[in-house]
Amino acid sequence: MSALANGKKWRAGVLGATGMVGQRLVKLLADHPWFTLTEVAASERSSGKRYAEAVRWHLEGPVPEVARGLVVKELEPNLDCDFLFSALDSSVAGPAEEEYARRGYPVVSNSRNHRQDPDVPLLIPEVNAAHLNAIPVQQKNHGYDSGFIVTNPNCSTAGLVVVLKPLADAFGLEKVFVVTLQAISGAGYPGVPALDIQGNVVPFISGEEEKMEAEPQKLLGKWDGNRFIEAGLGISAHCNRVPVVDGHLECVSLRLKKTATLDEVREALRSYQVSDQLASLPTALKHPVVVLDEPDRPQPRKDVNAGHGMAAVVGRIRECPLFDVKLTLLSHNLVRGAAGAALLNAELLAAQGFLKSRNQARAQSVEPVSR
Numbered sequence: 613m614s615a616l617a618n619g620k621k622w623r624a625g626v627l628g629a630t631g632m633v634g635q636r637l638v639k640l641l642a643d644h645p646w647f648t649l650t651e652v653a654a655s656e657r658s659s660g661k662r663y664a665e666a667v668r669w670h671l672e673g674p675v676p677e678v679a680r681g682l683v684v685k686e687l688e689p690n691l692d693c694d695f696l697f698s699a700l701d702s703s704v705a706g707p708a709e710e711e712y713a714r715r716g717y718p719v720v721s722n723s724r725n726h727r728q729d730p731d732v733p734l735l736i737p738e739v740n741a742a743h744l745n746a747i748p749v750q751q752k753n754h755g756y757d758s759g760f761i762v763t764n765p766n767c768s769t770a771g772l773v774v775v776l777k778p779l780a781d782a783f784g785l786e787k788v789f790v791v792t793l794q795a796i797s798g799a800g801y802p803g804v805p806a807l808d809i810q811g812n813v814v815p816f817i818s819g820e821e822e823k824m825e826a827e828p829q830k831l832l833g834k835w836d837g838n839r840f841i842e843a844g845l846g847i848s849a850h851c852n853r854v855p856v857v858d859g860h861l862e863c864v865s866l867r868l869k870k871t872a873t874l875d876e877v878r879e880a881l882r883s884y885q886v887s888d889q890l891a892s893l894p895t896a897l898k899h900p901v902v903v904l905d906e907p908d909r910p911q912p913r914k915d916v917n918a919g920h921g922m923a924a925v926v927g928r929i930r931e932c933p934l935f936d937v938k939l940t941l942l943s944h945n946l947v948r949g950a951a952g953a954a955l956l957n958a959e960l961l962a963a964q965g966f967l968k969s970r971n972q973a974r975a976q977s978v979e980p981v982s983r
């Protein structure tokens with residue numbers, strides 16, 4: 613379904629490979645069944661060095677063998693790969709991703725720059741796979757040949773929307789009130805200074821509340837063939853940085869359109885499952901929402917790696933005196949909220965025939981000489 617015709621793996625490049633998200637991608641790609649890492653790129657601070665020397669490795673275990681010896685490139689026009697993951701800092705991601713799309717590369721981005729573009733899918737495969745139908749429109753609008761951009765949401769939005777989706781399907785959603793407690797790895801490296809966050813809570817993350825209030829509208833909305841129609845939810849978000857390494861915890865209150873008992877809400881979340889086709893993607897979970905019954909869960913240290921970091925973990929489902937129901941959810945900001953999300957997006961693109969080998973794409977883009 614997803615391999616190249618010759619049975620080889622797709623060749624993947626990672627832009628921003630030395631950063632927090634880039635490292636996760638490098639690690640996840642190291643033993644991926646469909647993709648192989650062939651290029652790593654970052655800033656001039658890292659370029660020209662072997663990856664193992666350039667990267668300040670934050671993950672468990674050594675730098676993967678496949679990446680160690682790769683020479684880190686700058687954002688050069690031609691990279692030896694079929695498609696690109698972008699984990700670039702948002703100060704450079706916007707024009708760089710467009711330029712690679714123009715050059716024929718599918719770009720699977722983590723950055724915020726193109727999430728709200730009117731023809732760019734903001735994708736969570738379990739939620740809105742049909743938004744991939746915007747790609748041909750994007751290619752036409754921009755004159756892209758085989759290239760395009762697909763993005764994944766902000767790290768705190770990702771877990772929230774995976775949980776909202778089954779509730780929207782079962783009962784309809786009217787209002788969402790959410791307070792986040794976000795991990796420091798969400799700020800990249802070096803991120804928040806230790807003196808600001810140690811033993812402290814910082815009740816401000818620049819731009820985060822705006823993203824959390826806007827992105828679910830697109831994700832839970834529809835692509836009508838020409839444009840995205842927003843979901844029209846009422847959302848209010850408060851975002852806080854807390855001294856946790858990985859995992860964003862979110863306290864959520866919901867107003868539903870249809871009346872539902874707490875047991876029905878619990879059951880809608882617990883029984884939520886994706887199609888067999890989606891579940892067959894290597895990074896997908898059949899049940900992307902995990903419901904815990906213990907009164908003091910989920911907790912970042914105990915639950916952040918549920919489902920290899922791809923699960924949204926929900927607990928404390930109870931009545932809300934102001935809205936209808938309230939709950940607590942947790943998701944891994946660097947996996948479900950970034951690298952794992954991008955990987956799953958790329959797997960869906962491969963499975964649906966949106967990736968082409970660069971040789972094949974170039975061959976198709978050459979104008980016939982004879983008439």
Ligand code: NAP
Pocket residue numbers: 627628629630631632633634653654655656657658659687698699700701702704705722723724765766767797798799800801802945946949950
């Ligand atoms: P990060 O740790 O600061 O890494 C940024 C990466 O961008 C590094 O590889 C850096 O290379 C590279 N870079 C910076 N300036 C560059 C330039 N001028 N040219 C080429 N490369 C450049 O950030 P991060 O947390 O991994 O985030 C990466 C992207 O994903 C951001 O857009 C962020 O908003 C988004 N995101 C992050 C999370 C999260 O939880 N951290 C979640 C979702 C989305 P050097 O090492 O050479 O400087």
